[in-house]
Amino acid sequence: MTAAQITPEVGPAPPATPLIRLTGVTKTLRGQQQPRAILDGVDLTLHSGESIAVLGRSGSGKSTLLSLIGLFDRADGGQYLLGDRDITRLPERKAAALRSSEFGFVFQRFFLLKHLTAAQNVAMAMVNGQGWLPRRKRKARAMAALDQMGIAHLAKHKPPRLSGGEQQRVAIARALVRDPKILLADEPTGALDTETGNVVVEALRAATDRGCGLILVTHDHDHAAKMQRILHLDHGTLSPMEVRR
Ligand SMILES: Nc1ncnc2c1ncn2[C@@H]1O[C@H](COP(=O)(O)OP(=O)(O)OP(=O)(O)O)[C@@H](O)[C@H]1O
Numbered sequence: 001m002t003a004a005q006i007t008p009e010v011g012p013a014p015p016a017t018p019l020i021r022l023t024g025v026t027k028t029l030r031g032q033q034q035p036r037a038i039l040d041g042v043d044l045t046l047h048s049g050e051s052i053a054v055l056g057r058s059g060s061g062k063s064t065l066l067s068l069i070g071l072f073d074r075a076d077g078g079q080y081l082l083g084d085r086d087i088t089r090l091p092e093r094k095a096a097a098l099r100s101s102e103f104g105f106v107f108q109r110f111f112l113l114k115h116l117t118a119a120q121n122v123a124m125a126m127v128n129g130q131g132w133l134p135r136r137k138r139k140a141r142a143m144a145a146l147d148q149m150g151i152a153h154l155a156k157h158k159p160p161r162l163s164g165g166e167q168q169r170v171a172i173a174r175a176l177v178r179d180p181k182i183l184l185a186d187e188p189t190g191a192l193d194t195e196t197g198n199v200v201v202e203a204l205r206a207a208t209d210r211g212c213g214l215i216l217v218t219h220d221h222d223h224a225a226k227m228q229r230i231l232h233l234d235h236g237t238l239s240p241m242e243v244r245r
Contacts, residue, residue, distance in 0.1 A: 117158055172188075190203075
């Protein structure tokens, strides 16, 4: 048998399994008023290294969607796959473990602890995560994450001495320090001026260069345009607004 005969056929690589796949996801809010369908059949696929912006009017359900994806809440119907794993109805104990191992979160408010330095705030994210790390390693990783955000020189500063944009970059470093597969950002520039917001969006987008999948909820069309795909949430469903590749 010749070498040519035993060489396997070379064809197109099989499509990679998405990081997450939501199919027909529904969520109805049942408060004191009439039940109201907020999500009404949401389909969403996110791949490694992909960035997606979610736009939609206020109250359309963007934060609700992000909290389902981040496992703070559960869908009423449909299916949620994380890789190959069906996590549609995951019990809270398992959800908490996945939240800390798979996801990084960035919110409009920075939620930094005021009495800790920037480096300590970032290192805190590794205290309760899976896999214990000695203090020296936590510190080194926190410094590396701050360096990625271009703010290593602010490591010893406490939040009250930092600008809004600097605080948000500390918060992003905190989200990235555990190497999440998926980064969820809910209006992370909502409290920032345009120029500072651009720096923050670029810092988030840069995480996708290292394979992270990013979902950015925003009202800012310019920030959305920096993502690879823009989806619009309207009447409970997501649809593409524009495809940029
Ligand atoms: N826990 C809750 N109980 C009852 N209603 C809720 C709850 N959380 C959100 N809602 C309602 O669900 C709808 C969707 O809210 P959500 O925060 O997801 O929208 P959004 O698109 O993120 O809005 P915004 O752009 O203003 O942040 C809103 O009408 C909101 O009032």
